[in-house]
Amino acid sequence: MNKPPDMEAACYHCGLPVPGNTHFHASILGERRRMCCHGCQAVAESIVENGLESYYQHRTELPQTADELVPEELRQLELYDHPEVQKSFVHDESGDVLEASLILEGITCAACIWLNERHLQQLDGVVSASINYSSHRARVRWDDRKIRLSHILTEIRKLGYHAHPFSAQQQEAVREQQRRQDFRRLAIAGLSAAQVMMVAVAFYAGPAQGLEPATEQLLRWFSLVMTLPAMIYSAWPFYQSAWRSITHRSVGMDVPISLGLVTGFIGSVWVTFQGQGIVYYDTLTMLIFFLLATRYLERHAREKSVEAAENLHRLIPPMATRLDEQQQASIVPLHDLRVGDTLLIKPGEAIAGDGVVTQGESQVDEALLTGESHPVPKQPGAYVYAGSVNYESPLQVKITGLGEQTVIAGIARLLDRAQAEKPRLARVADQVAIYFTTVLLLAVIVIGLAWWWIASERCFEIILAVLVVSCPCALSLAAPAAFAAAGSHLVGRGVLLTRGHALESLARVTHVVFDKTGTLTMGHPRITNTMTYQGADASEMLRIAASLEQASEHPLARSFTDAVPATERYVVLEANNQPGRGLSGEVLGKRYFIGNMALNSQLVYPEIAGLEPGASIVWLSDAQQVLAAFVLADTMRPGVTALIDQLKARKIAVSILSGDTASSVQHFAAIAGIGDWQAGLTPEGKLTALRDMQQRGDVVAMVGDGINDAPVLAGAQVSFAMGNGTQMARASGDIVLLGESLQEIEHALATGRFTVSVVRQNFTWALVYNAVALPFAATGLIAPWMAAIGMSVSSLIVILNALRLR
CATH class of the missing domain: 2.70.150.10 (Calcium-transporting ATPase, cytoplasmic transduction domain A)
Structure with missing residues (x-):
C-alpha cells in the first residue's frame, strides 16, 4: 500500500515528481503543499473549497488515473452542469440566466431557510434564491457565465445541508425517509421519557416514603443512562440547527432550546457525580419528547398544506x-x-x-x-x-x-415564487422572533445571576424553565402555517397565488376593477341568435354552416365549429374560400354560401333590427335565396351578475376600464349591474385611471387578461389574471384564475380576509402566551416539565388554528 509522498519530493495531489522550476502550492489540512502543475493546484483547491478535504485524510493510496484525481462526491456534483442533465429540472429564462428547482434536505426551522437564502444570495452570479419552508423546495436563478450549478450545490453542502434536483417521486422518497427518521427519534425520546418518569416518581415520593441515600443515588445513575439516548440521538437535530445559527452569527429558535437541554443535563450530571441535589432528567426527556412530537405534527400539517401544489408534479x-x-x-x-x-x-x-x-x-x-x-x-x-x-x-x-417548458411547470414556478416570497406579516414575525430570542438569552443571564444570589440550588431549574417556556416556536409558525394552508386551499379551487403579498393585499381591497373583453366576457364571439328563412330548420342550417366553416381559418369560424361536434358535420366538396367575403362548398350535392353580403351579392338580404353593440351577422344561402342569418357576439361569462352583487354586498366598489367602444362597454355594464365604467382607454389611460382611484385612497384589485392589461395589472395593489389570457398578463398578475369562473374572485377576497384574521389570532396567542409564561417561569412558579408542555401546546394551537383555512 502506497502512502502520499513527501511534499518536497512529489506532488501532494497526484504523486508525480514536481519539476524544479515550478512554484505551485495549495493549502491542505492546515499545511502548504507543493503541486506539480496548475491543474493539480486547481483541483486541490476546489476539493478544499467544497468541504471535501477529508479525501486526503482517508485515501489509502495515490490515484492511478486522471479520473481518480477528483473525489467521486465532487464529480457527481459536476454532472449537474451538463446541459442534457439539466433539461429535466432547469428552466432557461433568458440567455444565460437559468433557474433550477431543487430539494433541500436538513431544513428544520425558519432559521435554516434564512441562512441558506442569505448565503446563496451573496454568491457572485446568483440572481435570486428563494426556499419554500412548507415544501423545502428551492428556486435558484443564476448567471451561467459567472457561476455553475455544481458550485451552488457545494455551497449549500458547506452549510451542512444537501440539495439535489427536484422530482416529485424523489421528494416523496426524501419525505418518507425523513418521516421514518423523525418517528425513530420520537419513539426513542418517548421510551426514555417513560423510563425516567417512572424513576422520577420515586424521587418525588422519596422523602415521604423513606428513600435511602444509596437507593436514591442508584436511581440517579439509572436515570442518567436512560436519558443518554434522548439527549444524544433524539435531540441531535436541535444541536445541529443551533450550531449552524451560532457559526453564522444568527439566533435561531433552537439556540435557547439547545442551551436549556445542555445546561440542564450538565447540572444533572454534576449532581449525579456529587451524590446529592435535584436532577432534571425527567424534564429533559419530556422536553425532547414534546418538542419532537410538536414538530412531527407540524411537519405533517405543513405537508398537508402543500399537498394540492405537490399534486401538480405527481400528475406527470x-x-x-x-x-x-x-x-x-x-x-x-x-x-x-x-x-x-x-x-x-x-x-x-x-x-x-x-x-x-x-x-x-x-x-x-x-x-x-x-x-x-x-x-x-x-x-x-x-x-x-x-x-x-x-x-x-x-x-x-x-x-x-416537455419538462420545465410545460404549462404545469409554469404553474409550479409561479406557485413556488408565491410561497417563497414572504408576506409582510411573516417577515415581521421572523424579525420579532429573532429579537425576542436575543432578549430572552440576555434575560436568562440576568435571571440566572439573580437566582444564583437568591437561591443557588434553584438556579438550574429556573434557567431551564425560562429557556423552554419562552421559545418563540409559536410566533415563528403563526404566519407561515396560515399562509401555506390558505394557498393550498385556493390552489385546489383553481386560484393560483403567484406573489407572496397577495393574500394580505386581498384582505384590504376596497375597489375591484374589471377589463371587459376576455374578462367579464368570454373574449370570442358566439352564436347568440339564429334566424331562418324560407321555412328552413335552424338546427340543420347550423349543421351545414359548421360543416362549411371547418374549412375556414377566419376567427369567426370557431364560433360554428364549437357549436357542432365534428362527428355531426357533413363532408364538404369543392370548398372555395374568398378572403374578405366568406366561402362556398358543396354539401349533400348542393352548393351553399356562408359569409357576408358581398359573397352572394345578387341576393336580396332582409333587414335585421335591434342588434346589440359589436354584434356581427353571418349569412347562409344557396344559389337562389337566403336561408339563415347567424348573429355572433361576445357573451358575458357565467356568474358575473352574482359576483357583482356579492362584491356590492361587501361594500366593495366595482368599475370597468376597457379599450372597447363606449356602446359595447355600456351594454355589458348594464347587464352586469356596474354603474362606473370608462371606454376607449389605451394601456396608459387605464393606468392613469387606476392611479386616480389609488390617490382617492382605494385599495384596488384589477382583473384582466390581455397584453394591454399588463401595465395596469402590475400597477394595482393586487391583481387577477385570467388563466386563458396572455403570458404577459399572467406574469404581471399576483393571482391567476386557472378556471373560467369569476366567482372565485369573491372567494379569494373572503379567504384573504379570513387568513389575515387567523394570522392575527396566532400572533395574539403567541405573544400573550410568552408575555404571561415568562414572568411565571422567572419567578419559579412554573416547573421545567410544565414549561415543556406549555410550549408544545402553544405551538399546536397555532398549527390547528391555521388548518381551519384548509
Whole structure:
C-alpha cells in the first residue's frame, strides 16, 4: 500500500515528481503543499473549497488515473452542469440566466431557510434564491457565465445541508425517509421519557416514603443512562440547527432550546457525580419528547398544506407510449421524449407533455390544472396539457413542450415564487422572533445571576424553565402555517397565488376593477341568435354552416365549429374560400354560401333590427335565396351578475376600464349591474385611471387578461389574471384564475380576509402566551416539565388554528 509522498519530493495531489522550476502550492489540512502543475493546484483547491478535504485524510493510496484525481462526491456534483442533465429540472429564462428547482434536505426551522437564502444570495452570479419552508423546495436563478450549478450545490453542502434536483417521486422518497427518521427519534425520546418518569416518581415520593441515600443515588445513575439516548440521538437535530445559527452569527429558535437541554443535563450530571441535589432528567426527556412530537405534527400539517401544489408534479407520468413513423407504438421513459414526438394517449392515461391533438376525439380531465370539475372536449387541433387525463377514446398528440417548458411547470414556478416570497406579516414575525430570542438569552443571564444570589440550588431549574417556556416556536409558525394552508386551499379551487403579498393585499381591497373583453366576457364571439328563412330548420342550417366553416381559418369560424361536434358535420366538396367575403362548398350535392353580403351579392338580404353593440351577422344561402342569418357576439361569462352583487354586498366598489367602444362597454355594464365604467382607454389611460382611484385612497384589485392589461395589472395593489389570457398578463398578475369562473374572485377576497384574521389570532396567542409564561417561569412558579408542555401546546394551537383555512 502506497502512502502520499513527501511534499518536497512529489506532488501532494497526484504523486508525480514536481519539476524544479515550478512554484505551485495549495493549502491542505492546515499545511502548504507543493503541486506539480496548475491543474493539480486547481483541483486541490476546489476539493478544499467544497468541504471535501477529508479525501486526503482517508485515501489509502495515490490515484492511478486522471479520473481518480477528483473525489467521486465532487464529480457527481459536476454532472449537474451538463446541459442534457439539466433539461429535466432547469428552466432557461433568458440567455444565460437559468433557474433550477431543487430539494433541500436538513431544513428544520425558519432559521435554516434564512441562512441558506442569505448565503446563496451573496454568491457572485446568483440572481435570486428563494426556499419554500412548507415544501423545502428551492428556486435558484443564476448567471451561467459567472457561476455553475455544481458550485451552488457545494455551497449549500458547506452549510451542512444537501440539495439535489427536484422530482416529485424523489421528494416523496426524501419525505418518507425523513418521516421514518423523525418517528425513530420520537419513539426513542418517548421510551426514555417513560423510563425516567417512572424513576422520577420515586424521587418525588422519596422523602415521604423513606428513600435511602444509596437507593436514591442508584436511581440517579439509572436515570442518567436512560436519558443518554434522548439527549444524544433524539435531540441531535436541535444541536445541529443551533450550531449552524451560532457559526453564522444568527439566533435561531433552537439556540435557547439547545442551551436549556445542555445546561440542564450538565447540572444533572454534576449532581449525579456529587451524590446529592435535584436532577432534571425527567424534564429533559419530556422536553425532547414534546418538542419532537410538536414538530412531527407540524411537519405533517405543513405537508398537508402543500399537498394540492405537490399534486401538480405527481400528475406527470414517468412513462409514455410513443409512435414512430410507421405508427408502431413503444413505451419509453419520460426523459427520452423530445419535442415533435407523437404520443398515443389511451383512455385513463395521463398526458406526458403539452401538445396538439393530431388524431382522435375525446374528453380530457383538466381539473387539477384549472379547478374546473367537468371534462373538456378535445378534437384535432385542440391543445392538451401535461398532467391532464384522457377519458373516453384514444388520442394522438404531437408534443410541443416537455419538462420545465410545460404549462404545469409554469404553474409550479409561479406557485413556488408565491410561497417563497414572504408576506409582510411573516417577515415581521421572523424579525420579532429573532429579537425576542436575543432578549430572552440576555434575560436568562440576568435571571440566572439573580437566582444564583437568591437561591443557588434553584438556579438550574429556573434557567431551564425560562429557556423552554419562552421559545418563540409559536410566533415563528403563526404566519407561515396560515399562509401555506390558505394557498393550498385556493390552489385546489383553481386560484393560483403567484406573489407572496397577495393574500394580505386581498384582505384590504376596497375597489375591484374589471377589463371587459376576455374578462367579464368570454373574449370570442358566439352564436347568440339564429334566424331562418324560407321555412328552413335552424338546427340543420347550423349543421351545414359548421360543416362549411371547418374549412375556414377566419376567427369567426370557431364560433360554428364549437357549436357542432365534428362527428355531426357533413363532408364538404369543392370548398372555395374568398378572403374578405366568406366561402362556398358543396354539401349533400348542393352548393351553399356562408359569409357576408358581398359573397352572394345578387341576393336580396332582409333587414335585421335591434342588434346589440359589436354584434356581427353571418349569412347562409344557396344559389337562389337566403336561408339563415347567424348573429355572433361576445357573451358575458357565467356568474358575473352574482359576483357583482356579492362584491356590492361587501361594500366593495366595482368599475370597468376597457379599450372597447363606449356602446359595447355600456351594454355589458348594464347587464352586469356596474354603474362606473370608462371606454376607449389605451394601456396608459387605464393606468392613469387606476392611479386616480389609488390617490382617492382605494385599495384596488384589477382583473384582466390581455397584453394591454399588463401595465395596469402590475400597477394595482393586487391583481387577477385570467388563466386563458396572455403570458404577459399572467406574469404581471399576483393571482391567476386557472378556471373560467369569476366567482372565485369573491372567494379569494373572503379567504384573504379570513387568513389575515387567523394570522392575527396566532400572533395574539403567541405573544400573550410568552408575555404571561415568562414572568411565571422567572419567578419559579412554573416547573421545567410544565414549561415543556406549555410550549408544545402553544405551538399546536397555532398549527390547528391555521388548518381551519384548509
